[in-house]
Amino acid sequence: MGVAAVAGLSLVLAACGDKNEYVAPPPPKVSVTSPVKQDVTRYLDLTGNTASVGEIDLVARVEGFLDAINYTDGAQVKKGTQLFLIQQDTYKANLDQAKAQLASAQAQYTNAQTEYGRQSTLGQQDFSSQAVVDRSRATMEQAKAAVDEAAANVEIATINLGYTQVTAPFDGIVTRHLADVGQLVGHAEPTKLATLIQMNPIYAYFNLSENQVLRIKQALAATGRTIEQIHEIEIDIGLQNEGDEYPHKGKLDYAAPQIDPSTGTLLARAVFDNDKTELLPGLFVRVRVPVQHLPGALLVDATAIGSGQQGSYVLVLGKDNVVEQKIVTLGQLHGRLRVIESGLSADDKVIVGGIQRAVPGAKVDPEEVAPPPAPPAEAAPTVTTPSAATPPAATPAKP
Helix, strand or coil: CCHHHHHHHHHHHHHHHCCCCCCCCCCCEEEEECCEEEEEEEEEEEEEEEEECCEEEEEECCCEEEEEECCCCCCEECCCCEEEEECCHHHHHHHHHHHHHHHHHHHHHHHHHHHHHHHHHHHHCCCCCHHHHHHHHHHHHHHHHHHHHHHHHHHHHHHHHHHCEEECCCCEEECCCCCCCCCEECCCCCEEEEEEECCCCEEEEEEEEHHHHHHHHHHHHHCCCCHHHHHHCEEEEECHHHCCCCCEEEEEEEECCCCECCCCEEEEEEEECCCCCCCCCCCEEEEEEEEEEEEEEEEEEHHHEEEECCEEEEEEECHHHEEEEEECEEEEEECCEEEEEECCCCCCCEEEECHHHCCCCCECEEEECCCCCCCCCCCCCCCCCCCCCCCCCCCCCCC
């Protein structure tokens, strides 16, 4: 047998003598981090619609031809701006006529006063009968009534002349004009010329369920406030194109005095500054109402939260780097972080990376990482405790 054959046979025999043993793979690598501890405010998330604080139809209250339109359709105007002008010649003539009648009545009244004075003096000297004195007094009183009537006619003529100028009763935006120059308006009934819409401030209406109303009352009571102080509650709203943000800050200024039994809801309204006209009447808005301040709340990355038959859970690092599953109660979202209302402690190490490789009961190789940036901490709502000397402000009675 050759040397090469002998060497090959030796290798085969040596290989047959080794044992095939299973070598366990190393624990999977995961990333862990501690929960973020931060003060947050619990909110009610609702929906609503914006509405104008004031919206009126501009109408022609007197008959005449439309002489001028003094604005551009859709323009923003100030209070007192003249928007439409109706022909004035007839109404100016009526005013002049009324003033002339007033002057005539005043002259007759002066003459009647003089005559009554003369007859009264003669009557005292027995040169005039009492009947003549009485007639002169009645004539004077009739002349005085004629003066009052003429003065009222002057006032009416002045008012009608004023109606020929249609002005803006408040700041706002005017819609397109509905009547053209030269058109007869105000004939038989008032003619709608345009609509004026007040844009600043602006309302947002929304509905609260009975349970939500009770939660708000409970939160007010916890801070020493009453339902009469609803104007102190801050309301935030956001538009559909503003993501999860609520950049518009306002105040609750009205709540209906009773629950609507047909819907089981209560109508509420908040008012917002709208200097830049970012909000338009009729927009759908997301509404956020604060109900409770949570000091030292725990937040975790929302991507670390799973869901199962028992509810929401997070995976945490247990003893000897063994994965544990904890059932948690979720709160609201703050940026990338989700509030954990119960089920988690500040000392837990939450698995935030490699979650798909982490199995409850299995060992892992953890690497601690920094938590995601937290949103700015929220201050506790301002509490104004009513005193005996200063009663709480009454709820506005606007509809």
